[in-house]
Amino acid sequence: MHGVRTLMQDLSQHATNHPSKAAVVFAPESGTDRSITYGELDRSARAAARGLSRQCSPGARVLLLHPTGLEFVQSLLACMYAGVVPVPVPLPGGYPHQRERLAGIVADAGATLALTDAAHEEEIRDWVTGSESAPVRALRVALIEPLTAGGGTDAPAPARTTLDDLAFLQYTSGSTGDPKGVMVTHANVSHHTQSFAQSLDLGPGSVFCSWLPAYHDFGLIGMLLVPLGVGATTYLMTSSHFLKRPAAWLHLVDRSGATVIGAPNFGYDHCLRQARDRQLEGLDLSRVRTALNGAEPIDPSALDGFTERFSAYGFGAACHAPAYGLAEATLTVSYPVADSGHTTVAVRSSALGDGRFETSQGLPDADDTTRLVGCGTPREGEVILVDPTGERLTEGRVGEIWVRGPVVAAGYWGRPDATQETFGAIAADGSGPWLRTGDLGALHEGSLVVTGRLKELLIIHGRNVFPYDLERLMQTVHPGAEGRPGAVFTPSERPGTVVAVQEFRATLRPTDPVTQAEALTELDSVVHEMAALLADVSGAQVTDVVLVRPGRVQRTTSGKIQRGRTREALESGALEPLHSLRVARRSPDPRHDHAGATA
């Protein structure tokens, strides 16, 4: 059985016990699978660690710049074996906001080395030399291939690393301009793996199958470190492969014999919407035992829809494992045990707003009913729900979710104040320190039910996006929006998408017959451009962009944007839009009129 010890100790043991067993298999979009055995993974990571130790001192932060694949896994483990701190991040990409965020991470982590692979060397060197950020330009670039090829029997002993050492820094928190690195220790990882292994009955016989980005906590911990810790095999594919053709993931699940799969809510929904029947011939999902669902709010109708559609392919309803967690608690805080299935509960929406959790009995009033998903019993730690004064709440009340226990991370890298604020909460009864999650929830029949967020945060494709970051960008589109408030939020009827309402003063008046056509073209152009910016930066589908007259975006007396109230005003029809994307979709995008006509 798995005990509390470092991942490297576990890996070495698996390498000794079953050296020729596949640890990680990567399935590319075209071509044949590439795989690495436990024996080879352990050997190559040790060899690379030896080389890394010559380039970095223990505890140095090393940026991991690889797409999902075997090189990522080798680099990650090489860092751990070398006693340096890996910082998994997405590749720089083409968008300025991605580069801005990445530069913020490099500076915040104080990273001095970027580890990549031969296929991405040019891209990374171009990014480093062309960057406006001094910390990025100062990065040294190293490739994993020559490091793993080095001989390595006298590699540094893994025992040097203790459970209290950092396993990695996870940058999923904080806004674009202010990224925060969660310090995840080896003890956190080990406790998390142990908890997963017991509750989900995992072991060397388990098979995982994931398309989740490996730099993100769900993919990194849930679908990579857990299987490596328990000695299982994990099959990986890229997220773009999945997003293009979700049926390809389902077929990989079948082909690999996967017993554990995982995705945020939108991934299951994407399978429902985008996998075509003709692509699913012969699919067999009957070996799946656990389908983890986390990293974003869970829509019960997506779970039901997935079961309904895929039960014909052997998927069992009891496989759904809706989970609640956050990077600050390693990954998961609460989830159902294997084979138990999930619960949904219908509650009165009006009561939720007042902090009361009231189930709808008998014939529920559909207009006043919200269906919520239970995320199982909290594991590996303690969860309480508290009111704004820190008073513990009893069942039937909605409060902020506070967590303590061995999976709670060590804080934010280099941020004592932010660490104290988030990780150092003291309850009214004097207990603590607790991790305050910012999420609202209630306990219902022993199961944790998440009801919303204390602070406004958009969760898009499992990533946290701060409305403020998007609102700031909208003002840059046109002088008519500059310095004027806007609100970005998720519409009630389309979870996972975004809507923007922006105050706007048109330079041309649509009421003047002389300039009418020109004025409409200007408004068309503004909403198209705002939609494009929001879609590019957030990655979300933008269901509408609504321009309104100054003063229409709801604010508090101190000027804080009230997104919820702006949403209510829009959805009740009280906003009187000047123009909107819904209307403008029928018009050509003036920014590309010529390109479109001549291409």
Next chain:
Amino acid sequence: MTPGPARMREEELRSLVVARVADLLGCPPEDVAPSATLSGLGLGSVQVLALCGDLEDELDLTIDPAVIGDYPTLESLGSFLIELRSADQGAA
């Protein structure tokens, strides 16, 4: 039966692009201007990749999602696909 990729005419291909985008947006095809841009219509990264996958399957082509950004409007994407298809058939 839908016509095979080889026999699909250019205007059919252009309306296929509009129809797929309208599907993703959840609106009727007549609400989508062919000269509109994908991101200007509000399509997020997930929808753009899904569109790529759909078009690849319908047209039996391989489309590099990275080049989609070079053909921002539905019309220019349609023209690109027509070129890609004829290049593909020329090579075959």
